Amino acid sequence: MSTGKEIRFKIKSVQNTQKITKAMQMVAASKMRKTQKKMQSARPYAENIRRLMFNLAHMNGYTKNSVNFLRVPVETNSVGIVLITTDKGLCGGLNTNTIKVFYQKTQELLKEDVKIKVCLIGSKGLSAASKLNLDISGATIGLGDNPSMDKLVGPISDLLNKFCNGELDAVYVIYAKFINTMKQQAICEQLLPINQSTFNVKPSNISTDYIYEPDFAIVLNELARRYLESVVYQCVSDNMASEQAARMVAMKSATDNAKNAITRLKLIYNKSRQAAITKELAEIVAGSAAV
Numbered sequence: 001m002s003t004g005k006e007i008r009f010k011i012k013s014v015q016n017t018q019k020i021t022k023a024m025q026m027v028a029a030s031k032m033r034k035t036q037k038k039m040q041s042a043r044p045y046a047e048n049i050r051r052l053m054f055n056l057a058h059m060n061g062y063t064k065n066s067v068n069f070l071r072v073p074v075e076t077n078s079v080g081i082v083l084i085t086t087d088k089g090l091c092g093g094l095n096t097n098t099i100k101v102f103y104q105k106t107q108e109l110l111k112e113d114v115k116i117k118v119c120l121i122g123s124k125g126l127s128a129a130s131k132l133n134l135d136i137s138g139a140t141i142g143l144g145d146n147p148s149m150d151k152l153v154g155p156i157s158d159l160l161n162k163f164c165n166g167e168l169d170a171v172y173v174i175y176a177k178f179i180n181t182m183k184q185q186a187i188c189e190q191l192l193p194i195n196q197s198t199f200n201v202k203p204s205n206i207s208t209d210y211i212y213e214p215d216f217a218i219v220l221n222e223l224a225r226r227y228l229e230s231v232v233y234q235c236v237s238d239n240m241a242s243e244q245a246a247r248m249v250a251m252k253s254a255t256d257n258a259k260n261a262i263t264r265l266k267l268i269y270n271k272s273r274q275a276a277i278t279k280e281l282a283e284i285v286a287g288s289a290a291v
Contacts (some may be wrong), residue, residue, distance in 0.1 A: 004276070013264055018258035024090070025251035031145060032138065032244035033179070038146075039178065039237040046230035053223050066219075069160075069194045069224045071167035078115040080137070080159040081105065081169045082191065082234055083129065084175035086120035086243045088288040091158035092241060092250040094176050095124040102174050103258055105188050111241040117168065119155045121236060137162070147236050149229065156232050163192045171179045184242035184248065189235075191228060197220060226255070 045219055085095050103127070120126045120139040129136060138155030160167045171192035176184045198244050212219045 004269060006274055007265055007272060011265045011269065011289040014258050014261050014265065018255055018262070021254040021258060022250045024289050025248055025255055027178045028244045028248035028251060032241060032248055034145070035237065035241040035244050036178075039234070042230070042234050042237050046227065047228045049223060049230060052228060053220065056212075056220055056223065067194070067224055068164040068221050069192055070226065071163075071166075072193050074116055076112075076169045078117070078168050079109055080117045080119065080162065080171040082119045082121065082159065082171065082173040082174065082194075082232060082235075083125040084157065085120075085125035085128075086239070087143065089124070089242050090207045090250060091246040094184060094186075098174060098176050098239075099125065099128045101186045101188055102128070105134075105172065105174065106134065109271055112281075117159065117162065119159050121152065121155070122239075143236070143240075145240075147233070147240065151235060152232060152236065153229060156229060160228060162193070168192075173232060173235050175239045176246075178241040178245065180240045181215045184246055191231065194224065194228070 006090060034125055081102065083097055083098070089095070106116055114136055117137045118129050119137055119143075120129055121143070123141040126136075126139050126141060140151045140155050159168065159171050163171055170190065174186070174188045175185050175192045179185055202270045247265045
């Protein structure tokens with residue numbers, strides 16, 4: 001049995017850990033609220049670009065050939081995957097679940113002899129993908145709490161350009177979607193080709209045409225590119241909100257476990273102390289009886 005001194009040392013150690021996890025829980029809760037606001041504020045930009053695409057496409061009688069990102073390949077021989085993970089750990093099974101979906105998707109494609117190019121956002125995904133010996137077209141890490149489009153555009157543009165050039169037949173994005181504080185779901189969504197329904201709108205909703213140059217098709221394709229970049233940014237914002245929510249829950253669980261551990265250790269310490277006192281009293285009584 002551990003001595004009283006050892007037990008006191010363990011209690012002090014767990015108490016220090018509890019202070020750290022409690023502080024991390026509070027920080028994560030504060031950051032989660034900020035990332036949720038950021039996630040919500042990013043949506044109007046993507047929605048306005050989509051509405052602008054609606055108007056421009058239908059006022060000029062667009063076709064699939066006029067938008068490169070609508071190209072539907074006859075067969076799928078090569079695929080791009082954007083994997084979004086976190087840069088830091090201590091967020092429960094968030095990254096594990098996301099990487100699991102990524103692994104399942106890559107295995108499914110490899111079985112069909114499909115070539116894979118990967119764009120990685122976040123150090124955890126970069127570490128996981130490096131172990132699988134996949135073709136990494138681009139990566140970015142260290143986005144911090146305020147992700148900048150400047151860091152995202154480069155790696156993403158490489159996959160977009162390859163799709164336009166016919167080097168890729170599809171592009172998927174895998175990330176942790178924020179459902180609520182207690183639930184974050186790792187999902188795989190198709191980014192390219194753009195779903196035809198994205199351009200579907202009732203003619204009665206279109207009331208404005210635009211003066212643009214140099215060409216309708218060029219402007220529409222650039223708008224489609226900006227739309228795709230905003231979708232990826234939205235996914236990154238979702239993933240960051242999921243990260244903070246998962247970390248808050250994980251740190252609360254760790255804090256509660258530390259509290260329970262301290263209670264158990266104090267009980268063991270009191271029992272040990274009581275046993276030591278009882279033993280001393282028994283020795284004193286035995287000594288006095290011998291005299």
